[in-house]
Amino acid sequence: MNARGLTRRWHRLTLRGRLILIGSVGVAAGLALGGLILVRTLEFTLQRNLDEGAVGTARDVAGLVHAGRLSDPIPVGGGVSFVQVVDGRGRVTAASAGADRLVPMLGPGNLTSVRSGARLTVDGEQLGITGAVRVVGEPLPGGRTVLVAVSERGTAESIGVVKGTLLVAFPILVGLLAAVAWRVVGWTLAPVETLRRGAAEITGTSSARRLPVPAGNDEVHRLAVTLNDMLERLESTRRRQRAFVADAAHELRSPLASMRTQLEVAVRLDTPAPGAGSQPELLTDLLTDLNRLADLTNDLLLLARADEGALPPPAERVDVAALAKELAGRYAGARVPVQVEAPEARWVRGTPGALRQLIANLADNAVRHATTQVRVAVEDPGEGVLITVTDDGPGIAPADRERVFGRFTRLDDARARDDGGSGLGLAIVRELARLHGGTVTLADAGPGVRAEVRLPAADRV
Known part of the structure; x- marks a missing residue:
């Protein structure tokens, strides 16, 4: 099977199957390596013990030769198979019972190697023994050598038993561990x-449901908590979007209905009905509704771009004091006078159009609800730039001063749909202040309300 086929099979496995497969292969490889080390260690140990026994017998026989007490046949024991004493010409001078007395167990070449201390493994058939034979030598004076042959059959059988046991036990052990x-x-x-099943049950109509959180404080628990937090944020965004769409539709319906009614009257009647107003008045009313509709559309577009993070970031130094003075002429014919106090230039980093709309929205809101006057001031309190817009109207209760920054929010006693406000002005002010790294709050002016916008000052050049 090629690599692509193996990859497909791998991806078809479940996570559980992949983990078990990886773990089983790892355990099997570890056991195989451990078994190999065990067998090699056992072979080395048994071989060393076998050699030590043979060398000990050879030295004992050499001691008997030195003492002149070597009997014939040579006595052997401790698992030794054969013993021969060979002279310098390769002739057998003494041997143990059963050993060949005519032919030495090693040829001339091997005999020379053994005399120098080598330990050889030879075929046991030449000695009449089944299996391999280990041969060691002990040199004697006069060129003689004591040769000792020990069968490796017992060692081979022991190693074979261990190998067979491992070959049977390891697969069983791997299977048990895998299970x-x-x-x-x-x-x-x-x-x-459980999380997967819970997520599968959450739909667009049941998004208020939450995933089950397992007990403990492990990774799965933290994952469930994080996912539930994400669902809560998504649900909050979804609720805001629904409310935003509903409020926008409601706001758009009012000017559209007014325009439709006036146009129907103009189409059905060649001349205006008594009390219906003249043609210029009708056009003026339509233009007012169109302007209101255009302003509402622009406000909705600005808020949508703010939600998407698509508003242009502050990129230039702007004198907000100059912007406030520019806006003063806009309110020359307002229902209450607007006083601007901005004696010195105050620089911030921002977008002129956005800052102009921020001040204008606050001023429009103040003019709409002031009783006698509105005061706009730009000053430097020591930390950034402070823009204040103060009116002497009915004021806003402390409990409502945060709520009025919501979209399409109007207070019953001071905000009416028919006075020209859409309920988006303060929401836009907050978004624009946030865009410029600032904040906006409402405070009591006694009487009236003071809107305070704090913006970071631009670096001096």
Whole structure:
């Protein structure tokens, strides 16, 4: 199977299956490596013990030769198979019972190697023994050598038993560990499956539901808490969008209905009905409604761009004191006088159009509800730039001073749909202040309300 086929099969496995497969392969590789080390260590140990026993027998026989007490046949024990004493010409001078007395167990080349201390493994058939034979030598004076042969059959059988045991035990052990790991991983992933089922049950109409949070303080618990927080934010955004759409539709319906009614009257009647107003008055009313509709559309577009983060960032130094003075002429014919106090230039980093609209929205709101006058001031309190717009109207209760920044929010005693306000002015002011890194708050002016906008001052050049 090619690599692509293996990749497809791998991706078809569940997470549980992948974890078990990886774990089983890792355990099998570890056991195989451990088994190999064990077998090699056992082979080395048994071989060393076998050599030490043979060398000990060879030295004992050499001691008997030195003492002149070597009997014939040579006595052997401790698992030694054969012993020969060979002279310098390769002739057998003494041997143990059963050993060949005519032919030495090693040829001339191997005999020379053994005399120099080498330990050889030879085929046991030449000695009449099944399996391999380990041969060691002990040199004697006069060129003689004591040769000791020990069968490796017992060692090979022991190693074979260990190998067979490992080959049978390791697969069983890997299978048992895989079965246990399957249950443990399944138990560990059970909360994840619960989260998946809970997420599958959440739809667009039931988004208020939340995912089950497992007990504990592990990664799955924190994941469930994070997902529920995300769902709460999404639901909050969804509620705001629904309210925004409903309020926008309601606001748009009023000027559209007014325009439709006036146009129907103009179409049905060649001459205005008594009390219906003259043609110029009709056009004036239509133009007023159109302006109101255009302003509302522009406000909705600005808020939508603010929600998407699409408003242009502050990019230039702007003198807000100069902007406030420019706006003073706009209110020359307002219902109450507007006084601007901005004696010195106050620089901030921003967008002129956005800052102009910020001040204008506050001034429009103040003019709409002031009793005798409105005061606009731009000053430097020591930390940034402070813009204040104060009116002497009915004021706003402390409990409502945060609520009025909501979109389409009007207070019953001071905000009416028919007075020209859309309920978006203060919401736009907050978004524009936030865009410029500032804040906006409302305070008591005793009587009236004072709107305070704090903006960071621009760096001096």
